[in-house]
Amino acid sequence: MGLWGVGCASQVPVVIRIPPPENPSVAEVRADVSHYMETQVRWGGTITAIQNGKSETSIEVISHQLxxxxxxxxxxxxxxxFIAKFKGFLDPAIYSVKQDLTIFGTVSGIETHSIGEFPYQFPxxxxxxxYLWKPRSDYYSYERYNPWFYGPYPYYGNFYGYYGWPYGFWW
Incomplete structure (x- = not known):
């Protein structure tokens, strides 16, 4: 594989990019967890809470379509x-609230916790x-998606060219 193949390779693991054959939704599993026990799923969403225990870390996630x-x-x-259970310690400074996370794993039960005063059943x-995704503010830059940009370098800025010179001012 040449340099082109290496540069185009995705860093996202295959099990994150491709769902398993049977991939029930969070709602389906909540409705009948006993039917889906030991089923592999690929789910993702936004982290709402992280809690480290003695030997594992639990991350609460609001699910979203992928x-x-x-x-x-x-x-x-x-x-x-849903709650994603990881073996070992995960640093809350890295796996922080409001970050996007996609997981691949096995349905292992249901836990009831309160959201406010409401008892909620979490698969x-x-x-x-x-896979912990980069924040969208880092991924989507203003310059890259500016609808008012016109110039020969559409992905390198809105007023300044690739080398920092204003468009139309070449010497």
Whole structure:
């Protein structure tokens, strides 16, 4: 494989990009968790809480639909929440609230926790693989998606060219 093949390779794991054959939704699993026990799922969403225990970390996630790469869609309807259980310690400074996370794992049960005063049943997933996405503000820059940009370098800025010179001012 030449340099072109290496540069185009995706860093997102295959199990995150491609869903398993049977991939029930969070709502389906909540409705009948006993039917889906030990089923592999690929789910994702936005982190709402993280809690480290002695030997594992639990991350609460608001689920969202996933795009073709497995990234949670920004404004999709949520089907509910789930808990992703990881072996070992995950740093809350890295896995922080409001970040997008996609997991691949196995349905291992259901836990009831309160959201405010409401008792909520969370499907629990034992995580085999995961991908923490870069914040969208880093991924989508103003310059790259500026609709008013016209020039020969559409992905390198809105007023200044690739080398920092204003367009139309070449010497």
């Amino acid at each position: 795009d073709s790469e497995g990234r949670p869609k920004d404004y999709s309807q949520s089907e509910g929440r 629990v997933i034992t995580v085999d693989s995961s």
